[in-house]
Amino acid sequence: MPMSLNIKEIRKDFPILERETQSGVRLTYLDSTATSQKPLQVIEAMNDYYRRSNANIHRGVHTLAEEATAMYEGAREKIAKFINASSPREIIYTRNTTESINLVAYSWARANLKQGDLVILTEMEHHSNLVPWHMLQAERGIELDFIPVTDDGLLDLEVYKALLKRTPKLVSFTHMSNVLGTINPAGEIIRLGHEVGAIMLVDGAQSVPHLKVDVQALDADFYAFSAHKMCGPTGIGALHGKSALLEAMPPFMGGGDMIKEVKLRSFRPNTLPHKFEAGTPAIAEAVGFGVAVDYLTKIGMDDIAAHEHEITSYALERLEEIPGVKLFGPSADKKGGVAAFTLEGVHPHDVAQILDRDGIAVRAGHHCAQPLHEKFSIPATSRASFYLYSTKEEVDLLVNGLYKVKEMFG
Amino acid sequence: MDDLYREVIIEHYKNPGYRGKLDPHDISFADNNPLCGDHIQIDLRVDAGGVVTDARFDGHGCAISQASADLLIESVIGKPLEEIKKLNKDDLLELLGIELGPVRLKCALLSLKVLKAGVYGLGEASDSLVE
Numbered sequence: 001m002p003m004s005l006n007i008k009e010i011r012k013d014f015p016i017l018e019r020e021t022q023s024g025v026r027l028t029y030l031d032s033t034a035t036s037q038k039p040l041q042v043i044e045a046m047n048d049y050y051r052r053s054n055a056n057i058h059r060g061v062h063t064l065a066e067e068a069t070a071m072y073e074g075a076r077e078k079i080a081k082f083i084n085a086s087s088p089r090e091i092i093y094t095r096n097t098t099e100s101i102n103l104v105a106y107s108w109a110r111a112n113l114k115q116g117d118l119v120i121l122t123e124m125e126h127h128s129n130l131v132p133w134h135m136l137q138a139e140r141g142i143e144l145d146f147i148p149v150t151d152d153g154l155l156d157l158e159v160y161k162a163l164l165k166r167t168p169k170l171v172s173f174t175h176m177s178n179v180l181g182t183i184n185p186a187g188e189i190i191r192l193g194h195e196v197g198a199i200m201l202v203d204g205a206q207s208v209p210h211l212k213v214d215v216q217a218l219d220a221d222f223y224a225f226s227a228h229k230m231c232g233p234t235g236i237g238a239l240h241g242k243s244a245l246l247e248a249m250p251p252f253m254g255g256g257d258m259i260k261e262v263k264l265r266s267f268r269p270n271t272l273p274h275k276f277e278a279g280t281p282a283i284a285e286a287v288g289f290g291v292a293v294d295y296l297t298k299i300g301m302d303d304i305a306a307h308e309h310e311i312t313s314y315a316l317e318r319l320e321e322i323p324g325v326k327l328f329g330p331s332a333d334k335k336g337g338v339a340a341f342t343l344e345g346v347h348p349h350d351v352a353q354i355l356d357r358d359g360i361a362v363r364a365g366h367h368c369a370q371p372l373h374e375k376f377s378i379p380a381t382s383r384a385s386f387y388l389y390s391t392k393e394e395v396d397l398l399v400n401g402l403y404k405v406k407e408m409f410g
Numbered sequence: 411m412d413d414l415y416r417e418v419i420i421e422h423y424k425n426p427g428y429r430g431k432l433d434p435h436d437i438s439f440a441d442n443n444p445l446c447g448d449h450i451q452i453d454l455r456v457d458a459g460g461v462v463t464d465a466r467f468d469g470h471g472c473a474i475s476q477a478s479a480d481l482l483i484e485s486v487i488g489k490p491l492e493e494i495k496k497l498n499k500d501d502l503l504e505l506l507g508i509e510l511g512p513v514r515l516k517c518a519l520l521s522l523k524v525l526k527a528g529v530y531g532l533g534e535a536s537d538s539l540v541e
């Protein structure tokens with residue numbers, strides 16, 4: 001039975017939530033899907049790292065180098081545990097989800113896909129899980145096909161099953177949509193893909209921050225996510241890969257740290273996970289990432305998901321009451337903390353701009369999912385999104401704000 | 411009340427005087443703002459002396475982009491093309507009568523970019539046209 005979160009205490013960890021956007025107007029942050037806010041624990045851990053422990057990692061023998069290395073590798077262990085990876089060797093640090101997907105596209109895909117090979121994506125993908133495959137298509141002549149999105153914002157699994165008859169080499173899909181909020185049945189999608197021998201890559205940018213993710217139970221081959229959407233810093237993310245796959249893959253970038261031995265005319269790559277981490281990495285960010293994972297673990301992912309579900313249900317209910325509001329995506333039981341909507345007669349940019357005068361931060365645009373918006377024949381939506389620190393009062397402020405927008409455009 | 415959405419902007423957005431297309435026309439050009447998906451098409455009729463005799467805009471987007479297009483079109487009818495070539499950012503902001511941050515400035519300037527690219531007969535509407 002999930003416990004309800006102590007939001008008052010949690011909000012004290014996020015000093016930014018107390019700031020004003022103009023004199024007398026307090027911030028209402030409803031844009032966590034773009035990036036989450038960071039708790040003091042993370043901010044202070046990164047600060048402490050720079051004040052006390054900063055040194056370059058690996059190879060160094062002095063105290064600070066050892067300390068920094070232990071912190072960098074310790075964070076990897078926490079991250080591995082957080083998603084139940086079988087070993088920290090399977091966690092590759094990257095800059096973000098985008099780089100994690102590109103790592104698979106450059107290393108695994110260029111070594112394994114040839115002209116005519118089929119890659120299946122979905123119509124609800126973020127640009128970061130479309131463009132790397134467009135680029136590979138242009139270079140290699142691979143084929144792309146897409147699992148369609150139904151009118152109520154779900155993946156059409158019947159079409160997926162039909163597509164699988166064409167034996168794709170790779171299926172890459174988002175666990176949770178950053179626009180519709182849809183939580184896709186990742187376990188089932190992976191099981192079906194494995195039946196025809198496809199490699200399964202999951203974009204976990206939105207799922208890891210909000211749901212309990214177990215990569216072994218899911219049996220994902222690759223799983224990509226970003227620290228900045230889960231209370232951690234920008235500039236760092238991770239790719240989880242099954243070690244057998246990672247072992248067989250060629251390195252992604254070449255340079256220091258990713259090598260075992262370098263001769264003038266040749267090199268031997270390092271072992272996992274270092275093989276994929278060339279150059280001095282984002283060390284302070286890795287430390288912050290580890291602390292973010294500690295923070296979320298301590299509060300409890302099940303309780304966080306339950307809280308977000310409560311806020312999202314309330315938000316959908318309240319938004320639906322407003323005449324002229326059209327919501328996109330499935331009902332609250334099938335989605336995470338995202339509410340994308342249009343307001344009749346008012347462009348989303350105007351909605352966002354007018355809400356901003358009351359300190360309410362929502363996003364307007366295509367949210368890096370242009371094909372999805374085209375599918376629904378709209379150029380843009382406004383999007384409010386929620387996280388562990390969101391409150392029903394904030395939803396009420398949003399709703400009042402939208403009534404003001406309507407009045408202005410009357 | 412906030413300057414950005416002063417009544418004249420909302421009025422031109424909701425009830426534009428010059429929305430539509432001209433068929434036939436002498437000049438027609440269209441472009442998007444990739445950031446917002448705003449879209450503007452401008453059609454012009456021009457007489458033998460190079461003076462704009464009629465103009466319309468069409469498209470979709472935020473209040474700023476659409477109101478700015480309507481105000482701009484209203485102001486160029488009766489103007490020689492040579493004068494339109496000289497229009498810049500400040501002229502448009504004066505028409506709108508508001509101050510804009512960098513993001514919304516792009517919305518406001520889209521119509522001027524499209525107009526100038528059309529008048530110069532260019533293949534593409536670049537930012538340098540309105541600086």
Ligand SMILES: Cc1ncc(COP(=O)(O)O)c(C=O)c1O
Nearest residue numbers: 096097098126128178203205226
């Ligand atoms: C579903 C999804 N995939 C991928 C990304 C890209 O994440 P990042 O910008 O951190 O690489 C995002 C972030 O907006 C996202 O929401």
